[in-house]
Amino acid sequence: MPQRPSSDPRTSHRDLFAHLKDQQSAMQSMLRRIVEHESPSDDKPSCDAMAEMLAQDFGAIGGRTKLHRDKITGNHLQVDFGGPRGAKPVLIVGHYDTVYPLGTLKQMPYRESKGRISGPGVLDMKGGIVQIHGAIAALQTQGGLPRPVTIILVSDEETGSESSRSITEKLAKQSAAAFVCEPAAGTDGALKTARKGVGDYLLRITGVASHSGLDFEKGQSAVLELARQIEKIAGFTDLKRGTTVNPGVIRGGTRSNVIAASAEAEIDVRVSTKRDVERVSKLFARLKPINRRCSLALSGGVNRPPMERTPGTAALFAQAQLIAAELSFSLAERMVGGGSDGNFTGAIVPTLDGLGAVGDGAHAVHEYIFATEMPKRAALLAGLIRAL
Numbered sequence: 001m002p003q004r005p006s007s008d009p010r011t012s013h014r015d016l017f018a019h020l021k022d023q024q025s026a027m028q029s030m031l032r033r034i035v036e037h038e039s040p041s042d043d044k045p046s047c048d049a050m051a052e053m054l055a056q057d058f059g060a061i062g063g064r065t066k067l068h069r070d071k072i073t074g075n076h077l078q079v080d081f082g083g084p085r086g087a088k089p090v091l092i093v094g095h096y097d098t099v100y101p102l103g104t105l106k107q108m109p110y111r112e113s114k115g116r117i118s119g120p121g122v123l124d125m126k127g128g129i130v131q132i133h134g135a136i137a138a139l140q141t142q143g144g145l146p147r148p149v150t151i152i153l154v155s156d157e158e159t160g161s162e163s164s165r166s167i168t169e170k171l172a173k174q175s176a177a178a179f180v181c182e183p184a185a186g187t188d189g190a191l192k193t194a195r196k197g198v199g200d201y202l203l204r205i206t207g208v209a210s211h212s213g214l215d216f217e218k219g220q221s222a223v224l225e226l227a228r229q230i231e232k233i234a235g236f237t238d239l240k241r242g243t244t245v246n247p248g249v250i251r252g253g254t255r256s257n258v259i260a261a262s263a264e265a266e267i268d269v270r271v272s273t274k275r276d277v278e279r280v281s282k283l284f285a286r287l288k289p290i291n292r293r294c295s296l297a298l299s300g301g302v303n304r305p306p307m308e309r310t311p312g313t314a315a316l317f318a319q320a321q322l323i324a325a326e327l328s329f330s331l332a333e334r335m336v337g338g339g340s341d342g343n344f345t346g347a348i349v350p351t352l353d354g355l356g357a358v359g360d361g362a363h364a365v366h367e368y369i370f371a372t373e374m375p376k377r378a379a380l381l382a383g384l385i386r387a388l
C-alpha cells in the first residue's frame, strides 16, 4: 500500500486535524440533531425519516444520495462522492438504527457535560456518522477527495442486517477497502482488526406427553432431553480457539404434572476463524437424541462470518498508526467478540473496524462519547481515505 506522508502536496494530516478541531461545535450540533431523532431498528417510519435527514446532510456536502427502499425495515442510505477517474472507491460502512425504543430520550436525553456527550446511540453509532460527515467535508475543503468514496448507512445492523447484507456485500466487491465506523474498542480508542463470527441456533426437542402421576412411564420428557443436550452443546466451547457456545434461552413444558412434549433452546455461537465455523457446524449437525424416543430439529447457523486479521487489514492498521503518530496519539488494535457489518466486508476486502466514536456504554443507559475525540477520529478517517 503506498504511503503518503506529511509531504502530501495538498495538505498534511495535521492541517486536516486543525480544520476539524474548528468544526467541533458544528459536529456536536449535528450529533444532537440526529440523536434527538430516535431511530430504533424496528420502527420503519422513524428510520425512514432518519435516512431522509442524513441524505440531506450528505447531499449538502456534494454527495449523490440513493435510498435502498425496504418494505419492512427502514430504507438504507447510500451516498457516493466522485473522485479522480480510474481509482477504486473506498467503502465507508455504518448504521443509523439504534437499540433504543421510541421514548428513550425522556429518561436518557442528549447531554453534553464535562467533555462527555451522552444519549441513545451517541456511541453506537451516531457519533461515527457525524465523524464520517466531518471527514468528507474536511477533505473537500483541504484539497479534494483523492478517490471516489461510497458510504452505506443501514437501518438494520442492530437486528442482524438481514435486509442490508447483500447491499453492503455488493458495494464491498466494488471497493478497494472498507472502513467501518462502529465504536472504538474501549476508551483508549483501539481499532478492531478482527471480529468473531456470530451464529444463532435453535434446537427444538419433541418428546411424548403424559400424566406425571398416572402414566409416568409412557411419557418421554423433552425437558430432560433438552437438559442433556445443553450439557453436550455447552461442551463445544473451546476458549483456546476462541470458540464460545452459549445456550442463552430455554423454553419447555406446560405444567409440572405433565411430562413435557416439547422444549427448545436458543444458542449463541462465536468463532474466530472460518475453520472453526466448519468445526462447530459439524458438531451441531452430529447431534442425535440421547433418548431415542425424543426427536431433535435444529435450525440456524453462523450468519456473520469471522472478520479475520488478513495481511490487507494489517497493512491498513499500520497505515492508521502512522497517521495517528503524525497527529500525536497512539493507536492500539483489538479482536472483539461482537459482530458488525465489518464481518461481511472483511470476507471480501481489507477492512478496518472501530473507526467511529470513542466512549463507553454502548446499548446501556450510560452510553457516552468523549467530545474531543470526534474531530480526532474524523481526522484519522480522512487521513486513511487519503493514504489508501
Ligand SMILES: [Zn+2]
Binding pocket: 095, 124, 125, 157, 182, 183, 340
Ligand atoms: Zn453498531
